[in-house]
Amino acid sequence: MSTQLDDPRIIEFDVRTDEMLVNMGPQHPSTHGVLRLVLRTDGEVVSETTPHIGYLHRCAEKIGENLTPRQWIPYTDRMDYLAGMNMNLGWALVVEKLMNLQLPEKARHLRVLIVELNRIASHLVGMGAYGLDLGTFSPFLYAFREREKILDLFEEACGARLTYSYLTVGGATADLPAGWLQKCEEFLDQLLPVISEYHTLLTSNAIFVRRTAGIGMLSPEMAIDYGCTGPVLRGSGVDHDLRRDGEQRYTEMYDGYAFEVIVEKDGHYPKDHDYPPVPKQTVLGDCWHRFYVRMLEVMQSIDLVRQAIDRYSTSTGSWGEPVKLTEKLPKGEAYMETEAPRGQMGFYIVSNGGGAIPWRARARSSSFCNLSVTHELCRGCLIADVPAIVGSLDIVMGEIDR
Amino acid sequence: MSGTAFLERLKSKFGDKITGENLSAIDPWIEVAPHGLVELCTYLRDEPDLRFDMLNCISGVDYFEPDEKKAVKVDWKPHTEVVYHLSSLPSKTTLVLKVILPRWKDDKPGELPEVPSVSGVWSTADWHEREVYDLSGVTFTGHPDLRRILCPEDWVGHPLRKDYQMPLEYHGIRGR
Numbered sequence: 001m002s003t004q005l006d007d008p009r010i011i012e013f014d015v016r017t018d019e020m021l022v023n024m025g026p027q028h029p030s031t032h033g034v035l036r037l038v039l040r041t042d043g044e045v046v047s048e049t050t051p052h053i054g055y056l057h058r059c060a061e062k063i064g065e066n067l068t069p070r071q072w073i074p075y076t077d078r079m080d081y082l083a084g085m086n087m088n089l090g091w092a093l094v095v096e097k098l099m100n101l102q103l104p105e106k107a108r109h110l111r112v113l114i115v116e117l118n119r120i121a122s123h124l125v126g127m128g129a130y131g132l133d134l135g136t137f138s139p140f141l142y143a144f145r146e147r148e149k150i151l152d153l154f155e156e157a158c159g160a161r162l163t164y165s166y167l168t169v170g171g172a173t174a175d176l177p178a179g180w181l182q183k184c185e186e187f188l189d190q191l192l193p194v195i196s197e198y199h200t201l202l203t204s205n206a207i208f209v210r211r212t213a214g215i216g217m218l219s220p221e222m223a224i225d226y227g228c229t230g231p232v233l234r235g236s237g238v239d240h241d242l243r244r245d246g247e248q249r250y251t252e253m254y255d256g257y258a259f260e261v262i263v264e265k266d267g268h269y270p271k272d273h274d275y276p277p278v279p280k281q282t283v284l285g286d287c288w289h290r291f292y293v294r295m296l297e298v299m300q301s302i303d304l305v306r307q308a309i310d311r312y313s314t315s316t317g318s319w320g321e322p323v324k325l326t327e328k329l330p331k332g333e334a335y336m337e338t339e340a341p342r343g344q345m346g347f348y349i350v351s352n353g354g355g356a357i358p359w360r361a362r363a364r365s366s367s368f369c370n371l372s373v374t375h376e377l378c379r380g381c382l383i384a385d386v387p388a389i390v391g392s393l394d395i396v397m398g399e400i401d402r
Numbered sequence: 403m404s405g406t407a408f409l410e411r412l413k414s415k416f417g418d419k420i421t422g423e424n425l426s427a428i429d430p431w432i433e434v435a436p437h438g439l440v441e442l443c444t445y446l447r448d449e450p451d452l453r454f455d456m457l458n459c460i461s462g463v464d465y466f467e468p469d470e471k472k473a474v475k476v477d478w479k480p481h482t483e484v485v486y487h488l489s490s491l492p493s494k495t496t497l498v499l500k501v502i503l504p505r506w507k508d509d510k511p512g513e514l515p516e517v518p519s520v521s522g523v524w525s526t527a528d529w530h531e532r533e534v535y536d537l538s539g540v541t542f543t544g545h546p547d548l549r550r551i552l553c554p555e556d557w558v559g560h561p562l563r564k565d566y567q568m569p570l571e572y573h574g575i576r577g578r
Contacts, residue, residue, distance in 0.1 A: 054552040061537065062561050097428060224455050224491060227526030238491065245494045334428045335487050335498070337458060346487070348461050352476065360562075364459035364487075372529040401552060 019047070024386065026055050032129065033397025037374070037390070041383060049378040049386070051371055056401035064361025069095040069349070070169050070325050072361060076347075077163035079363060080399040082125050085118035085154075086340040087399075088167040091363075094347040095169045097249055098334040099327070106312060107171040107320025108253045113308035114157070114167060116301040117184070120191075121150040122341035123294045123301075126394040130291060131202055133391035134211050139201045146194060149187050156180060169327070171320015181309050188302055195298060196274065203295060204276035212287035216377040216389035219285055226376070227369035230343025231262075231297065232393055235290035239263045242339035250338055257307050262296045264289065269296055287392035294394065297341075326356040342366045342394055363402055367395040405430050416442055421502075431485075431498035436517045439501055443523045446488065446497070454488040454497055457524035460531060461485045462538025466505055466564040480505050484517055484540055503540065505563075514560075519545040537562040 025036040034055035040048035060079065064072045069091070076091045077084040089111055096103070103111075128143030151161045157176055158166035166172055202208045218228070223236045233240060241261040243254050260270040264284055269292070272278075282288045331353025337346040343366025350360040370393045377389045405425045409432065413420050419438025424431055434442050446454040466480040467473040486499040503515035514535075519542035521527040531542040532551040539560030542548055550557060559566050568578040 054550075054554070057552045059561065065562075222525075225525045227456055227458065227524070240491050247496075332428050335459070335485075344458070346459050348459065348485070348487070350463055359465075360461070360463045362459070362461045364461075368529065369526050372526060 018042075022383070026052075032391070032395050035371075035390070035395070035397055035400075037386065039378075039383065039386065044382050044384075046378050046381055046383055046386060049375045051374055053368075053371070053397070053400050056397045058402065060363065060402040061361055064358065066357065068326055068356040069329070069358060069361075070322065070327070073168050074163060074165045076363070077165055078398055079365065079402055080122075080340060080342060080345070080367070080396045081162060082396055083118050083122040083341045084162065084164045085114050085167055086122075086338065087345065088165060089115050090336070090338040090340065090345045091347050092167055092169045093250060093338060094334050094336040094349050095329075097336055098329060098332055098349055098351060099169075099323070100330075101170060101323070103171060103320050104317040106315040106317045109308050109312040109315055110172055110176065110319050111167055112253055112257070113184075113305055113312055114154075114172075116304040116308065117150055117153065119301045119341045120298050120305070121147045123298045124150075126294055126341070127198065127202065127291070127298075130391045130394070131208075133387045134208060136201070136205075136208070139198060142194070142198065142201070146191055149191075153180070153184055153187065156183075168322045170323040171318070173322060175319040176312075181313055184305070185309060188306060192302060195295075199275050199295065203292060204279070209279045209281060209288060211385075211388055212291060212392065213279060213281040214283050214286050215381065215385050216287045216392055217283060217285050218290075218373065218377060222373065222376060223285075226373040228343070228373055229366050229369065230339065230341070231290055231293040232343060232370050234261070234263045235293045236285040237264050237289075242337060242344055246339065247336055250336065254304075256311075257304060259300055259304055262293050262300055269293075271299065272296060287388055290392045290394075328356050329353070329358060337364070340366055342396065342399065343370055345399075365399045365402060367393070367397075367399045371395050371400055412442070415445070422500075429487075429496070429498050431500050433500045433502060436501055436503065439499075440518050440520060440523065442499070443486075443520045447523055451493075452490065453492045454490045456489050456491060457520070457526050457530070458487040458489055458496075459485075460527060460534050461487075462534040462540050462562065464505070464538060464563045468565050482515055482538070482540060484534065484538075486520070507541075514539050514541045516541045516543050518543050519548075521545055536560070539563050 020041050022039040022041050024039055026034040036052040038050040039046050060075050063075055073088055076087040079087050124143040124147045128140035131139035154164060155161050158164050218236050220236045220238045223233050239261055244261055329351040331351055333350040335348040337344040345366050346364030348362035349358050352359045378386055409423055416438055419435045421435050422433035446452050463483045465478055467476050482503045482505050484501045489496045501517050507513040507515050517540055519531055531545055534540050535548055536550040536553050537560060558569055570577050
């Protein structure tokens with residue numbers, strides 16, 4: 001039957017809008033892993049977002065109750081697989097806290113060097129993948145080009161490119177090979193000028209600013225209430241960085257290092273004079289600011305790695321021999337958080353004493369808390385802004401589901 | 403503020419709701435009775451000189467030794483602990499609270515122990531409590547939406563309880 005319209009008003013009378021449930025994921029490419037978001041939408045407007053997680057749950061905590069702390073190190077790699085070194089460090093530090101183990105100076109500088117290098121790699125992926133979320137492909141390729149060189153350096157140091165298990169309880173599994181520091185310095189010299197290219201591609205790009213400025217506003221109070229940490233918290237203007245404000249056992253690693261916490265003060269970020277100014281459309285706490293904090297943290301980490309190279313090469317002593325695989329744990333419990341690229345990564349260990357296997361191993365994930373604020377950020381936004389908001393949190397599902 | 407002075411202050415305010423402490427531990431902790439938990443947490447968050455505004459982590463720890471030979475050697479009675487790690491951004495201090503619960507409510511096996519939810523005090527507790535419920539089997543009364551978060555909704559049992567048995571099969575997948 002042909003559909004002839006005598007009176008167009010009739011069909012308009014029939015058209016009505018309904019609330020609709022839209023499933024985003026678990027295989028959506030812009031969800032950084034297997035995250036499923038159920039959106040309640042009315043037309044283009046999202047009224048409610050419900051994240052469903054657990055698709056990548058690998059029972060890490062249960063496994064941790066059956067292995068010695070050093071044997072669990074490889075499982076921490078697989079939590080935040082983009083920053084394996086930072087995960088290793090978090091767990092190693094908490095076990096050392098329980099054992100009351102002090103590290104030689106050289107081992108501490110080695111750790112700073114390695115984790116800050118990994119932070120650069122992780123933020124580069126965060127930046128590239130965020131561009132991908134917003135529909136630009138090239139920054140992703142540039143970011144991976146630079147990250148590849150960091151992975152080459154890591155491969156030379158420990159043999160692995162993604163799941164390192166390099167930093168471990170007592171220090172590291174091996175010292176850096178000969179000539180490594182020089183390669184690392186060459187890489188940093190080459191990386192520095194490239195960063196301003198990324199700023200041209202994204203930070204000051206008109207389309208990018210339009211997609212991120214004023215979207216996903218997170219107030220400082222809400223960020224603290226939801227336990228958001230890392231660049232997400234600092235992007236809201238809260239001056240908090242565990243490398244400066246954390247526990248003494250962690251901050252002593254950074255003793256004597258010159259660095260400023262990346263947070264906005266009076267419309268400016270520290271050391272941002274070489275970079276595009278903060279666009280007028282942006283509001284503190286939106287997606288753009290979270291992204292910019294990460295970009296500036298790359299610069300900060302380059303600076304820290306350079307300082308660490310100097311200190312490492314001039315300090316004497318051991319690089320930190322790891323403890324025995326079956327080293328006995330004293331009775332007690334310890335909790336500690338470190339500043340991983342995505343926020344504060346906490347580990348909790350409980351030991352009954354007498355054995356090498358902990359009674360309980362617990363991981364507090366930074367992305368887990370950062371993701372829990374999504375439903376607040378996405379309320380009332382457009383469907384197209386959901387990837388922009390979730391991407392700006394820079395989550396890694398391996399860490400959320402553990 | 404020193405640990406003892408802080409503890410005296412809490413004890414004078416909350417009396418017998420503070421049921422224990424260990425100030426010599428690596429991370430000194432204070433034990434609180436379940437019925438005083440929400441009141442204490444609100445106080446810790448709102449008091450101007452304390453301002454514990456961030457809840458870092460909630461962990462459930464099950465103390466139970468399934469092996470009878472080993473069970474006679476341990477120096478504790480079976481119980482479940484819920485551990486709250488708090489921190490204060492303004493004063494850069496941390497605090498550990500513990501709630502000690504029986505393994506089963508009223509000692510009836512299968513009845514999960516109960517503790518009041520603090521999701522009204524810190525919003526981040528919402529997901530953390532769901533995780534503790536899912537994995538350690540503690541019910542949080544007053545929680546707005548207490549369902550499993552990491553395991554599938556139809557999963558049976560709470561894997562981090564020490565007497566947990568892997569299911570024989572789950573939707574045709576062999577378990578053990």
